[in-house]
Amino acid sequence: MLPFARVTIIGLGLIGSSIARAVRQHMPTVRVTGHDADPDVRARAEALGFLDDVADTAGASVIDADLVILCVPVGAMGAAAAAIAADLPHDAIVSDVGGSKASVIEALRTALPQATIVPGHPVAGTEHSGPEAGFASLFHGRWCILTPTDDAPEAAVVRLRAFWEALGANVEIMDPRHHDLVLAITSHVPHLIAYTIVGTASDLEEVTRSEVIKYSAGGFRDFTRIAASDPTMWRDVFLNNREAVLEILQRFSEDLTALQRAIRWGDGDTLFDLFSRTRAIRRGIIEQGQDDSRPDFGRAHE
Ligand SMILES: NC(=O)C1=CN([C@@H]2O[C@H](COP(=O)(O)OP(=O)(O)OC[C@H]3O[C@@H](n4cnc5c(N)ncnc54)[C@H](O)[C@@H]3O)[C@@H](O)[C@H]2O)C=CC1
Ligand SMILES: O=C(O)C(=O)Cc1ccc(O)cc1
Numbered sequence: 001m002l003p004f005a006r007v008t009i010i011g012l013g014l015i016g017s018s019i020a021r022a023v024r025q026h027m028p029t030v031r032v033t034g035h036d037a038d039p040d041v042r043a044r045a046e047a048l049g050f051l052d053d054v055a056d057t058a059g060a061s062v063i064d065a066d067l068v069i070l071c072v073p074v075g076a077m078g079a080a081a082a083a084i085a086a087d088l089p090h091d092a093i094v095s096d097v098g099g100s101k102a103s104v105i106e107a108l109r110t111a112l113p114q115a116t117i118v119p120g121h122p123v124a125g126t127e128h129s130g131p132e133a134g135f136a137s138l139f140h141g142r143w144c145i146l147t148p149t150d151d152a153p154e155a156a157v158v159r160l161r162a163f164w165e166a167l168g169a170n171v172e173i174m175d176p177r178h179h180d181l182v183l184a185i186t187s188h189v190p191h192l193i194a195y196t197i198v199g200t201a202s203d204l205e206e207v208t209r210s211e212v213i214k215y216s217a218g219g220f221r222d223f224t225r226i227a228a229s230d231p232t233m234w235r236d237v238f239l240n241n242r243e244a245v246l247e248i249l250q251r252f253s254e255d256l257t258a259l260q261r262a263i264r265w266g267d268g269d270t271l272f273d274l275f276s277r278t279r280a281i282r283r284g285i286i287e288q289g290q291d292d293s294r295p296d297f298g299r300a301h302e
Contacts, residue, residue, distance in 0.1 A: 016071030017134030035061035058083035075236035078107035
């Protein structure tokens, strides 16, 4: 049996449109309604044809939904939730896909004090945004972390787990604060480092921009991909996961200082030991089948 019959997606960008496409592919009888605050995005989503209905208002989009997923930047979650408050059916489950969880949960709870809320975060994405960027296989073999608070009914968590599993994801339940710390090290600080290194390269006076482009080796190119990610989304992630990001950054800058010292004093052993440990981590990721660069990953499933 399908976990939901009428799904509403608010925010029709990369993640919202990927969920809609994936529902169409994996649960074709489920009706998917969408809404986006931007009329141009609504028109583009309608033309792309991955929804059954596009509603002009947030309220109209949820009127008979049994699952509502908020797919907007984390700083807009509170406003998106407030916009559906008056029309949300009392038995609907509300979820989200935000990349940080603790502050989003607080915003959703404030806007929807009576609703059943089961927050989520599919750990899958790209540097692209907008409805054209989505694809149905985005969640195949990727983790989706659910962070229900203690008051969430177990049945609601079970249904949302079944929903994500039907889209091809593996589901894990996690405490929201722990999620925010884990993602700070695995996703948020790496993005910050990419934004920094690409910014530093573009600010160098002795090296021209065309030299940076012409001679960019693999490592720098990988950083530029990540540093091309959506500015609104990432601004919001850093402002909303402030504590965990600052904690990890403190540790990171101490470790960077230690490496700086090793280079200054010609301490090759320290460099070699670290590079050996990090190589083992990369090999562990590949062994677990989590390597995005393998040719059969992501879009190749479509
Ligand atoms: N991009 C990625 O790789 C991933 C993103 N996420 C999370 O997914 C969420 C959405 O990200 P993307 O789809 O990448 O962004 P996107 O920029 O592609 O789409 C976001 C959409 O939300 C709309 N929007 C903004 N405020 C709104 C509001 N109040 N009401 C209705 N619509 C509103 C925008 O007009 C835009 O079309 C974010 O919270 C992000 O943290 C989660 C996993 C991966
Ligand atoms: O494109 C990449 O490398 C990503 O890291 C995608 C991504 C971005 C944000 C998330 O919250 C989860 C995954």
